Amino acid sequence: MMVTLQVNGQTRTAEVAGWESLLWVLRERLGLLGAKDACLQGECGACSVILDGHLVCSCLMMAADADGSRVTTVEGLAEPTDLHPVQRSFVEEGAVQCGYCTPGLVVATAHLLEEHPDASPDQVREWLAGNLCRCTGYGAVRRAVAAAQLAHVADHPDGEGTS
Ligand code: FES
Ligand code: FES
Secondary structure (H helix, E strand, O other): OEEEEEEOOEEEEEEOOOOOEHHHHHHHHOOOOOOOOOOOOOOOOOOEEEEOOEEEEOOOOEHHHHOOOEEEOHHHOOEOOEOOHHHHHHHHOOOOOOOOOHHHHHHHHHHHHHHOOOOOHHHHHHHOOOOOOOOOOOHHHHHHHHHHHHHHHHHOOOOOOOO
């Protein structure tokens, strides 16, 4: 079937088979390699994208079921000439090692800032519980998220873009 998606603000169409996941279509049909194919079982969060305002594991979503949806991948976060603030905080805090988990963590953190910018450390831990990292031990990730929260508040002093 033909599937139409709004991906990172652009209309994209693809002919997909019934077995194809959203992750597969993003990577193999649309050439967006940011979302990673790791466990393919909904366990690691490496494939996280924002679908119609919800953080989802794109490996668990059938592409056909996503027809007509808005999808934001990690490629859609950065400005043309600059990193997204979350990407910058991950770099500055050294929260990137092999990088396999990073796109999913960045997407999940960017969504956290939209939904709950003033989340407590415990809430941050709960929010990111589905994003596994084998390398960093999470300390640097927690520092990066905290830095991104501070930057977000500084950029939105009137609460605009915050819940
Ligand atoms: S690849 Fe989707 S959750 Fe691991
Ligand atoms: S940086 Fe390697 S899995 Fe997270």
